Amino acid sequence: MIRDAGAGERPRSGTYGSAVAEEAEIANRSRLAWKEQQLRIWDLLQLITPWLLLTISTAIYFSWVLPASGERFWPEGATVLGLVAVAVLWVLFCHTLPLKRKTLRPVSTGIFFVGLLTLCVTLMTYSDVFLVFTIAGFFHAYLLRPWPLGVLGVLATSVVLNASVMRVWADPTADVLAEFILIVAVQTAAIGVGIVLTARSEPEERKREELVERLEAALHENAGLHAQLVAQARESGAQDERQRLAGEIHDTLAQGLAGIITQLQAAERSASRRGETEEHVARALRLARSSLTEARRSVRALAPQELGRAHLPDALRTLTERWSEDQGVSAQVEVTGTREPLSPAIEVSLFRVAQESLTNVAKHAKASRVGVTLSYTGIEVLLDVRDDGRGFVTGVGTGFGLTSMRQRIRGVGGHVEVQSAPGEGTSVSVRVPAIAPGGTRAEGETDR
Numbered sequence: 087m088i089r090d091a092g093a094g095e096r097p098r099s100g101t102y103g104s105a106v107a108e109e110a111e112i113a114n115r116s117r118l119a120w121k122e123q124q125l126r127i128w129d130l131l132q133l134i135t136p137w138l139l140l141t142i143s144t145a146i147y148f149s150w151v152l153p154a155s156g157e158r159f160w161p162e163g164a165t166v167l168g169l170v171a172v173a174v175l176w177v178l179f180c181h182t183l184p185l186k187r188k189t190l191r192p193v194s195t196g197i198f199f200v201g202l203l204t205l206c207v208t209l210m211t212y213s214d215v216f217l218v219f220t221i222a223g224f225f226h227a228y229l230l231r232p233w234p235l236g237v238l239g240v241l242a243t244s245v246v247l248n249a250s251v252m253r254v255w256a257d258p259t260a261d262v263l264a265e266f267i268l269i270v271a272v273q274t275a276a277i278g279v280g281i282v283l284t285a286r287s288e289p290e291e292r293k294r295e296e297l298v299e300r301l302e303a304a305l306h307e308n309a310g311l312h313a314q315l316v317a318q319a320r321e322s323g324a325q326d327e328r329q330r331l332a333g334e335i336h337d338t339l340a341q342g343l344a345g346i347i348t349q350l351q352a353a354e355r356s357a358s359r360r361g362e363t364e365e366h367v368a369r370a371l372r373l374a375r376s377s378l379t380e381a382r383r384s385v386r387a388l389a390p391q392e393l394g395r396a397h398l399p400d401a402l403r404t405l406t407e408r409w410s411e412d413q414g415v416s417a418q419v420e421v422t423g424t425r426e427p428l429s430p431a432i433e434v435s436l437f438r439v440a441q442e443s444l445t446n447v448a449k450h451a452k453a454s455r456v457g458v459t460l461s462y463t464g465i466e467v468l469l470d471v472r473d474d475g476r477g478f479v480t481g482v483g484t485g486f487g488l489t490s491m492r493q494r495i496r497g498v499g500g501h502v503e504v505q506s507a508p509g510e511g512t513s514v515s516v517r518v519p520a521i522a523p524g525g526t527r528a529e530g531e532t533d534r
Contacts, residue, residue, distance in 0.1 A: 136177045136222040143219040144170050151213050173205045192231040210250045220247050233285035237278040244273040398433045409444045416455045423462030429521045435494045436469050442487050443471035443514045451475025469516040477506040
């Protein structure tokens with residue numbers, strides 16, 4: 087009961103921890119969303135302010151100021167309309183489109199700002215109502231880089247705006263100049279502080295937001311990849327185990343059962359000759375016992391019985407001699423080069439290839455001679471199984487045996503090549519790296 091209670095407490099703790107983490111993530115996302123919304127609002131203000139102020143100024147001028155002045159539309163109204171059209175094109179191509187496309191550069195921004203103030207001064211010579219449009223200079227000064235240019239832009243805008251309002255150049259008395267300088271100084275300081283703070287915090291804030299977004303995207307992507315890798319690893323492990331069992335069954339039980347059937351059929355055909363019948367039955371029993379032993383070893387993922395008692399060359403000799411005796415086909419084994427201990431996985435793979443090749447010879451080749459050659463080259467180990475049987479057309483009718491053979495050798499980093507032609511026998515050639523039991527290559531490869 088105590089164990090069950092403890093087991094029941096863990097999920098609550100895990101659930102509480104995950105809930106806290108989820109709440110923290112939601113709060114963090116809310117904060118980031120709020121900051122991002124602020125940046126977007128500021129970008130929107132930068133985008134629409136000149137259009138809004140220019141529209142208001144133009145509407146007031148043509149609906150009220152021009153009619154009240156008693157002037158005709160031509161030529162003063164037409165001139166102002168032309169200047170407004172120039173201002174529209176200037177703002178559109180030098181500010182709005184580059185800002186939306188994020189192609190606004192410091193030099194082009196400075197040129198745009200100077201042109202904007204020039205247009206504002208020119209329009210204000212026709213009517214003071216275009217002071218409203220001049221206010222846009224305060225907003226655009228935030229775009230100037232580096233920040234001292236932004237403060238200078240605020241100063242220039244303030245001078246243009248207040249000089250027109252106070253008629254400083256028309257009546258430059260000491261009191262007017264002092265008031266003008268004070269207003270300009272206060273206005274520049276108030277707005278300039280915002281430019282300095284924005285210039286220092288906005289790039290870092292934007293970089294921080296982008297970094298957080300990239301990190302969140304990377305975390306989500308990594309989570310998806312992790313889940314995908316886990317699923318793939320599970321499927322791959324299951325598939326590898328299925329292939330291993332299929333290969334082991336094919337190399338042990340299937341071959342043993344095929345041999346038993348062959349011997350029993352031979353015993354059936356020679357039923358009239360008692361001595362041959364007993365010999366075939368004895369071979370069938372020996373194959374059955376051997377197959378049962380190999381099945382048990384396969385279940386335990388152990389090496390073949392022959393390799394359990396001897397090294398690869400001796401195991402190949404034992405296998406080939408027994409096969410030659412059972413099939414009545416002449417078979418020779420040749421070992422060349424200096425024998426070196428190999429990784430158990432490589433020895434098992436080479437042994438199974440030789441076993442499968444000899445089984446195929448017995449089933450299909452109708453050969454009179456078979457040669458098995460094991461060559462140690464230092465860098466690689468080569469295995470060749472050749473027969474003088476009837477052969478076949480390479481690539482046609484490839485069965486599970488050859489497929490399993492290639493999978494085995496590919497699993498230890500080797501290569502299998504099968505050469506055959508009708509009436510010219512078959513050659514199975516295998517190349518595998520000479521990896522020692524400790525997992526290292528042979529010295530010859532290191533020196534090379």
